[in-house]
Each structure stands twice: as structure tokens, then as C-alpha cells.
Amino acid sequence: MAEHSDLLAVDIGNTNIHMGLWRENSWRFNWRARTVHDKMADEYAALLRAFLGDGHLDFRAIQSVVIASVVPPLTSAFEELSTRYIGVKPLVVTSQVRTGIKIDVDYPDQVGADRIVNAAAVHKLYGGPAIVIDFGTATTFDVISREGNYTGGSIAPGIGIAMDALVGHTAQLYKVELKPPPCPVGRNTSHAIQSGLFWGYVGLVEGLVARLRAAMPDGADAKIIATGGLAPLFREHTSVIQEIAPFLTLDGMRIIHELNVPDPQ
Numbered sequence: 356m357a358e359h360s361d362l363l364a365v366d367i368g369n370t371n372i373h374m375g376l377w378r379e380n381s382w383r384f385n386w387r388a389r390t391v392h393d394k395m396a397d398e399y400a401a402l403l404r405a406f407l408g409d410g411h412l413d414f415r416a417i418q419s420v421v422i423a424s425v426v427p428p429l430t431s432a433f434e435e436l437s438t439r440y441i442g443v444k445p446l447v448v449t450s451q452v453r454t455g456i457k458i459d460v461d462y463p464d465q466v467g468a469d470r471i472v473n474a475a476a477v478h479k480l481y482g483g484p485a486i487v488i489d490f491g492t493a494t495t496f497d498v499i500s501r502e503g504n505y506t507g508g509s510i511a512p513g514i515g516i517a518m519d520a521l522v523g524h525t526a527q528l529y530k531v532e533l534k535p536p537p538c539p540v541g542r543n544t545s546h547a548i549q550s551g552l553f554w555g556y557v558g559l560v561e562g563l564v565a566r567l568r569a570a571m572p573d574g575a576d577a578k579i580i581a582t583g584g585l586a587p588l589f590r591e592h593t594s595v596i597q598e599i600a601p602f603l604t605l606d607g608m609r610i611i612h613e614l615n616v617p618d619p620q
Contacts, residue, residue, distance in 0.1 A: 363417045364608040365433050367424035368469065369492040374403065375605040382602050384410050392428055396435035420445035421612040423468035423604065446612055448472055453614040455479060459504040470497050472607030474505040477580055479610050484573050486564060488596065490583030492516065496563055501573055509563055514556050514585065535592060557593050564595045
């Protein structure tokens with residue numbers, strides 16, 4: 356019989372879906388799948404079954420489910436997956452559930468679930484004041500006060516979107532590897548594109564962090580925490596990022612779940 360686990364966390368982003376299985380006080384398994392907006396619950400259930408099978412588990416290994424989604428059609432699909440295949444009603448993260456933080460912005464209902472869970476995780480794990488940078492399809496900067504209030508932030512196009520826009524709107528430019536070129540002064544087209552994208556993006560990160568800190572009452576003390584696939588690459592080339600938290604979003608979902616749903620055990 357499958358050994359039981361506590362929680363399946365499903366982070367549904369615009370480009371990827373990140374799923375993590377929390378058991379024995381760690382993210383023992385985590386998987387990524389491509390976001391396909393019109394994919395059905397049955398199709399994602401088959402994919403999740405295969406992921407679990409690789410760990411010699413099945414749906415019975417899951418006792419609880421939490422979902423954070425910025426893709427409404429897939430929110431419904433994963434709610435159906437959880438109910439039909441796992442047999443549990445999932446917690447869907449919104450501004451209306453208990454988060455452990457105060458969402459102190461003009462329109463709390465407009466704050467994306469990804470930003471809510473990141474802020475909740477940073478407040479619980481690192482304290483405030485803090486700025487969390489999430490390098491995803493969009494790059495988000497979220498501000499958490501010393502008191503644990505989420506006070507807003509900035510949203511910028513992700514570097515992948517920037518490259519797609521550059522290539523899609525120019526006849527002679529092409530995709531390049533996302534890395535710094537040998538010199539900021541590009542001596543060929545590939546290096547020139549890399550310089551503009553990579554160093555331009557480092558400048559965006561450093562500039563926005565400086566402006567956000569200046570706008571915070573105690574911004575000089577703010578911790579800068581980064582998450583997302585490209586966070587380690589950027590940290591190598593800027594001093595503003597103080598710590599990388601690869602499971603920050605999943606941790607925020609776990610923290611919010613614990614605040615809202617009693618432990619089934």
C-alpha cells in the first residue's frame with residue numbers, strides 16, 4: 356500500500372506548472388509540466404499519475420491539495436482533478452483565505468495568487484521588511500513590511516518575453532542563450548543581443564530594487580529574496596540579491612494551507 360503524504364502543492368503559472376509533494380517535513384518530490392490552457396483534468400491526472408509512479412506512489416499518497424493559479428481555466432481543471440482522482444477538496448489560494456499577512460493594497464482581489472504565496476512565505480520564513488523577486492513569465496517584485504503587510508510592488512516582463520518580443524518584431528535578430536556575453540560591448544550580433552537582454556535586465560533589477568527600497572519606510576533594512584528558475588544566474592552577477600529560495604512559492608502554499616485546513620492526521 357502507498358505510504359501516505361501530507362500535501363500536494365500545485366503552482367499554476369503562465370508558462371509552467373510546478374507541483375511539489377510535501378512529506379516528512381521536506382519537498383521530497385517536485386515536478387514541472389508545460390502550461391497548456393485548454394488541457395483537461397483527465398490529461399493532467401494522467402501526467403500526475405506518471406510522476407507519482409516514478410516515486411513508487413499513487414494518488415493515495417496525497418491527503419491534501421493546495422492550488423495557487425494565475426490561469427483560471429486550469430484552476431478549474433486541477434480542482435476537478437483533486438476531487439475526482441485524489442478524493443479531496445483542494446484549497447485554492449485567493450486574497451479571501453487566511454494568509455498570515457495583511458494584503459494592504461488598493462484592490463486585494465487583483466493580487467495574483469503567486470504574489471500572495473510568495474509574500475506569505477517571505478514573512479513567515481525571513482521576516483520583514485523584505486522584497487521578493489520572482490523570475491517567472493513576468494518578473495514580479497513584492498514588498499513586505501516589517502509588520503508583515505503586503506504593500507504592493509512592481510510587475511515587469513520576464514526576460515523570456517523580452518527576447519520573444521525583440522526577435523518577433525525584428526527581421527534580422529534571433530534568439531540567443533540567456534547569459535552574459537564576454538564583454539558588455541557586444542562585438543557581434545549574438546553578443547550584442549545578450550548584452551542588451553542580460554545586462555539590461557540586471558540594470559532593471561538593480562534599479563527597481565533601489566527605487567522600491569527608497570519608497571519603503573525602512574527600505575535600507577529590507578532583505579532581498581529571489582526565486583524562480585533564473586534567480587541563481589542573476590545572483591551571480593548582482594549584489595542586490597541576498598538569498599535564493601527555490602521552493603519559496605511552494606512553501607508559501609504550504610504555510611497558507613496550514614492556516615486554513617486542519618492537519619488530517
